[in-house]
Amino acid sequence: MLLIPCPHCGPRNQEEFAYERTLDSVVRLNDAPELAIATLYARANPRGQEHEIWSHTCGQWLRLTRDRISHAIHSVEPL
Amino acid sequence: MGAGRYNALALLRGAITGHRHWGRAWRAAEPRGPYDVIIIGGGGHGLSTAYYLAKVHGIRRVAVVEKGYIGGGNTGRNTTIVRSNYRQAPLQSLFEYSLKLWHGLSDELNYNVMFSPRGALFLGHSDADMARLAERGDAMIANGLDADLIGRDEVARLVPLLDMSPGARWPIEGGLIQRRGGTARHDAVAWGFARAADSLGVDIIENCEVTGFLREGNRVTGVRTTRGDIAAGRTGICVAGNSGHVAGLAGIKLPIESHTLQAWVTEPVKPMIDTVVMSQTLHCYFSQSDKGGMVGGGDPDFFPSYAQRGAPIRLEDSIAQSIALAPALSRLRMVRSWAGVTDMSFDGSPIIGELPLDGLYLNGGWCYGGFKATPGSGSVYAHLLATGQSHPLAAPFYLNRFADGRTIDEVGSGPMPQSR
Numbered sequence: 001m002l003l004i005p006c007p008h009c010g011p012r013n014q015e016e017f018a019y020e021r022t023l024d025s026v027v028r029l030n031d032a033p034e035l036a037i038a039t040l041y042a043r044a045n046p047r048g049q050e051h052e053i054w055s056h057t058c059g060q061w062l063r064l065t066r067d068r069i070s071h072a073i074h075s076v077e078p079l
Numbered sequence: 080m081g082a083g084r085y086n087a088l089a090l091l092r093g094a095i096t097g098h099r100h101w102g103r104a105w106r107a108a109e110p111r112g113p114y115d116v117i118i119i120g121g122g123g124h125g126l127s128t129a130y131y132l133a134k135v136h137g138i139r140r141v142a143v144v145e146k147g148y149i150g151g152g153n154t155g156r157n158t159t160i161v162r163s164n165y166r167q168a169p170l171q172s173l174f175e176y177s178l179k180l181w182h183g184l185s186d187e188l189n190y191n192v193m194f195s196p197r198g199a200l201f202l203g204h205s206d207a208d209m210a211r212l213a214e215r216g217d218a219m220i221a222n223g224l225d226a227d228l229i230g231r232d233e234v235a236r237l238v239p240l241l242d243m244s245p246g247a248r249w250p251i252e253g254g255l256i257q258r259r260g261g262t263a264r265h266d267a268v269a270w271g272f273a274r275a276a277d278s279l280g281v282d283i284i285e286n287c288e289v290t291g292f293l294r295e296g297n298r299v300t301g302v303r304t305t306r307g308d309i310a311a312g313r314t315g316i317c318v319a320g321n322s323g324h325v326a327g328l329a330g331i332k333l334p335i336e337s338h339t340l341q342a343w344v345t346e347p348v349k350p351m352i353d354t355v356v357m358s359q360t361l362h363c364y365f366s367q368s369d370k371g372g373m374v375g376g377g378d379p380d381f382f383p384s385y386a387q388r389g390a391p392i393r394l395e396d397s398i399a400q401s402i403a404l405a406p407a408l409s410r411l412r413m414v415r416s417w418a419g420v421t422d423m424s425f426d427g428s429p430i431i432g433e434l435p436l437d438g439l440y441l442n443g444g445w446c447y448g449g450f451k452a453t454p455g456s457g458s459v460y461a462h463l464l465a466t467g468q469s470h471p472l473a474a475p476f477y478l479n480r481f482a483d484g485r486t487i488d489e490v491g492s493g494p495m496p497q498s499r
Contacts, residue, residue: 001390015392019382019497040494041425041481042332045323047385054382068337069385 007078008060016057023051105277113310114142116464119289120318121145123154126272127457133279136465141281146288150269156419157450158342158376162199162260166215169475171222177455190271192263199260199355203252212255227256240405248403292329299439315440315464320420322443334425334481336496339380340447341389341418345411347371363400381497389418421447423496426486432477
């Protein structure tokens with residue numbers, strides 16, 4: 001189980017959080033179609049560290065740097 | 080090569096000689112390239128691909144390289160359910176092709192994969208569920224598949240364990256059953272394909288992890304492994320769970336994320352259920368193995384992970400749902416739970432086709448439903464690796480369908496693997 005430190009509420013149970021997408025997969029409104037498609041669909045999916053966007057039930061959006069093998073959370077910042 | 084044909088006479092002979100004559104089921108092959116085809120990944124799909132390459136296409140200079148041991152990955156971690164009851168035609172056709180192969184597989188491989196077409200039942204818990212199941216059933220029948228929409232009484236007769244009382248946590252209105260679906264012994268599937276492929280000359284190289292690709296310009300000419308470089312004409316990735324990682328070694332990003340899926344098994348008991356019971360509304364599924372254990376599972380863990388271990392909350396969900404449906408399960412002790420890494424593609428359907436590098440192909444993205452496709456997936460992938468052309472059944476599952484807007488999205492949830 002993950003214990004995720006919400007910047008607003010402090011450490012909370014994983015159950016209260018939802019993974020959204022990777023930080024590099026947010027499509028900008030004025031992106032060219034090729035870039036938008038790559039952003040939507042291409043993932044590095046690394047066996048290791050990745051930057052991710054999560055949300056907390058309190059409404060806070062988080063930027064999580066997390067290891068996808070050890071599940072260690074290296075940093076959490078408000079987004 | 081191999082241990083000869085398995086038959087009743089050999090069993091009888093063993094009864095007299097103490098069963099000491101059984102040899103290895105497949106050789107411990109050393110790399111000895113160049114090969115016509117290298118398949119990365121010795122799971123069920125990779126081994127069946129090798130088998131059909133040798134058997135159907137006559138290509139016998141084939142190697143399967145596996146980072147661990149045969150049967151140690153997702154092939155031995157799934158809940159062994161086999162069915163083809165999809166709603167969309169491309170998925171129906173691919174999985175039905177596979178289901179037909181399942182029905183003759185033990186004879187084909189001379190290996191008892193314990194395929195048991197005991198019926199795969201989707202439960203409906205509401206009027207809306209029944210309408211949805213009816214639509215799916217109609218779509219299946221229209222494409223020549225078998226589907227029976229059954230009422231509450233028929234469900235109760237088929238699965239007396241289900242809670243049909245007025246106070247049931249999840250009321251059951253009926254269901255959709257595919258009677259030709261069922262289960263198979265998953266290890267036996269890997270072992271059977273490994274033995275059959277080996278007997279046709281395929282080299283199965285275990286403890287051999289791919290660490291990179293050999294390249295000549297834009298062409299892949301083989302693989303770098305922990306046991307040295309191996310050259311090949313064509314290289315096929317078949318490592319579902321780790322597709323993103325292996326494609327990444329070639330600098331390719333895929334519309335795939337790796338997520339964790341858990342399963343559980345109880346102590347073995349006498350036969351208590353002879354159908355595969357699934358609820359897509361709740362998302363749990365359970366069946367009884369031939370050994371007697373109740374095997375079940377539920378949702379994936381909803382976030383990317385390669386860890387092969389999951390969180391207790393998801394395990395609790397699927398067990399709570401299963402117990403609510405069949406209260407007798409609460410009397411059993413759970414003996415094991417485990418997790419596998421699923422290749423969650425961004426439309427929920429597999430990806431079978433060429434990659435942007437010449438000579439490099441992909442079969443992956445099976446999400447949490449790859450086991451049932453094992454023979455069919457291998458057959459169509461063998462066609463691709465032998466001819467360089469997609470098998471007609473695999474053609475809709477090409478990689479660029481995402482850019483072309485031709486996604487095959489059964490549940491319509493878009494590029495959000497955690498929402499499936």
